[in-house]
Amino acid sequence: MKRKGVWILGVxxxxxxxxxxxxxxxxxxxxxxxxxxxxDVAPDFKLQYFDGSDEKEVSLSQYRGKSNVVLAFxxxxxxxx
Amino acid sequence: MKAFQQNLKxxxxxxxxxxxxxxxxxxxxxxxxxxxxxxxxxxSDWGGDVTRQYGVYVDKYKAARRVNFLVGKDGKILEEQIDxxxxxxxxxxxxxxxxxVSR
Numbered sequence: 001m002k003r004k005g006v007w008i009l010g011v012x013x014x015x016x017x018x019x020x021x022x023x024x025x026x027x028x029x030x031x032x033x034x035x036x037x038x039x040d041v042a043p044d045f046k047l048q049y050f051d052g053s054d055e056k057e058v059s060l061s062q063y064r065g066k067s068n069v070v071l072a073f074x075x076x077x078x079x080x081x
Numbered sequence: 082m083k084a085f086q087q088n089l090k091x092x093x094x095x096x097x098x099x100x101x102x103x104x105x106x107x108x109x110x111x112x113x114x115x116x117x118x119x120x121x122x123x124x125s126d127w128g129g130d131v132t133r134q135y136g137v138y139v140d141k142y143k144a145a146r147r148v149n150f151l152v153g154k155d156g157k158i159l160e161e162q163i164d165x166x167x168x169x170x171x172x173x174x175x176x177x178x179x180x181x182v183s184r
Binding site for chain 2: 031033034035036037038039040041042043044045047048049050051052055056058060061063064065066067068069070071072073074075076077078
C-alpha cells in the first residue's frame, strides 16, 4: 500500500515536471518590444477625437516643426493609469 | 493618462503636445477623459490601424499595450516607455525639460 502511494507520487511529480515548464512558457511569454525604436521617424496618422460638441481630426504631421508630441497608447478607456 | 495630466503644464511649457491613443470609440474616450479629468485629446484608433503601424498591438488583448512615445519636432522618436515603465512618464517629462534648456 505504502509502495503504491510512493509510485503514484512519483508519476504525479514526473507529469508535473513535464507539464509545468510548458505552462510557464505560455503564460509568461513576454511581448516583443515595439518595432519602432528611438531615432526612427514616427509614422504619420490621422485620428479623430470628440471634444464634447464635434469630432475633431488630428494628424501627427500638423505638429512637425512646431512642437514635440507625446503619444500615449493605452489599453482601454476606463482602465487604470 | 492622469500622470500626463498632472505634468501637462510642464510639458506644454516645453512645447509638447500630449495625445492619448486607444482603440475605443471617440465617445467612450471623451467620457473617460471627463471621468478622470484629462483635458488633452484622447484619439480613437477605431480598428487599430495606427496601433498596428506603431507595433504596439497585442493579439491577446485585441488592444494596444501601454507604450509612450516622445516624438520630436523633426518627427523622430526621442524616448520610448513600455508597459510598466510607461505608467510614470517622468523620463519623458525630463527629456522635454532638457530639450527646453538646451535650446
